[in-house]
Amino acid sequence: MVQIEKYINEPHRVRVKCMVSKCGCLLEPSKDGRSNNFKVKKYNPVHKCYTTKKNKFCNSRYLAKIYKRRITSQLGMKVWELKKLIKQELDLYVGRSTAHRARAKILKEIIGDMHREFKILYDYRDMILQTNLGSTCVMKAEDQGDGKLVFSKLYVFLRAMKMGWLEGCRCIISLDGCFLKGVCKGQLLVVVSKDENNQIFSIAWTVVEVENIFNWTWFLKYLTEDLGLEDGCVLGTSLQIGQKSGEDWRGEIVSGDVQELLVLQN
Numbered sequence: 551m552v553q554i555e556k557y558i559n560e561p562h563r564v565r566v567k568c569m570v571s572k573c574g575c576l577l578e579p580s581k582d583g584r585s586n587n588f589k590v591k592k593y594n595p596v597h598k599c600y601t602t603k604k605n606k607f608c609n610s611r612y613l614a615k616i617y618k619r620r621i622t623s624q625l626g627m628k629v630w631e632l633k634k635l636i637k638q639e640l641d642l643y644v645g646r647s648t649a650h651r652a653r654a655k656i657l658k659e660i661i662g663d664m665h666r667e668f669k670i671l672y673d674y675r676d677m678i679l680q681t682n683l684g685s686t687c688v689m690k691a692e693d694q695g696d697g698k699l700v701f702s703k704l705y706v707f708l709r710a711m712k713m714g715w716l717e718g719c720r721c722i723i724s725l726d727g728c729f730l731k732g733v734c735k736g737q738l739l740v741v742v743s744k745d746e747n748n749q750i751f752s753i754a755w756t757v758v759e760v761e762n763i764f765n766w767t768w769f770l771k772y773l774t775e776d777l778g779l780e781d782g783c784v785l786g787t788s789l790q791i792g793q794k795s796g797e798d799w800r801g802e803i804v805s806g807d808v809q810e811l812l813v814l815q816n
């Protein structure tokens with residue numbers, strides 16, 4: 551890699567040369583009077599300087615821009631790993647401090663966004679309730695004692711999902727949960743069904759800190775109310791919470807309205 555500079559940059563002529571003095575490599579295009587096109591008048595492609603793996607344009611701002619998505623998905627990426635990635639992909643050497651600044655810039659941006667978005671969760675809930683009549687959205691936050699509220703749970707159930715389930719799905723619903731990766735950890739608990747085309751149809755979801763019987767009970771309490779679950783509805787699950795399989799906690803999370811919890815095997 552060599553670094554070049556434009557030492558003349560005018561509408562009718564450009565002069566580009568190697569940044570290393572006395573190298574002699576240059577390119578001189580200028581406007582041709584007859585054809586009105588740019589023509590290369592002088593070109594010396596031979597470098598006498600040594601090639602370098604450094605590029606002043608590859609700074610922390612540039613790196614933060616092109617590696618934002620990668621670092622967001624791999625938050626644990628170390629500075630040396632980022633340096634190695636830059637070397638492999640761009641064939642460039644960057645200093646430790648440049649890589650560190652790039653990573654810090656991205657993290658600050660993401661965490662800044664996260665704080666702002668947690669603050670507007672109540673507005674999000676209000677907007678769902680205002681614009682989707684018949685929906686339920688419950689947001690729980692816990693007071694830490696110092697007046698600061700910390701997010702605890704969020705339950706979302708949209709009326710359109712209920713109508714879709716009642717009109718197009720069989721009365722069988724499945725429970726499942728998965729870990730949330732990224733900046734905000736936690737678990738997503740979902741209730742899904744199968745539609746007429748045998749495709750997954752999500753009905754409601756909740757975000758909780760951890761999957762346990764308490765949180766599942768909390769979730770299903772709202773769900774049975776919202777769906778108006780009655781006798782004959784089958785809840786299917788392959789959940790294993792701690793040492794307890796679905797069989798063990800059948801009685802603990804299912805209220806009297808729902809008669810059967812079908813335990814499926816993984």
Ligand SMILES: [Zn+2]
Binds near residue numbers: 570574575
């Ligand atoms: Zn050169």
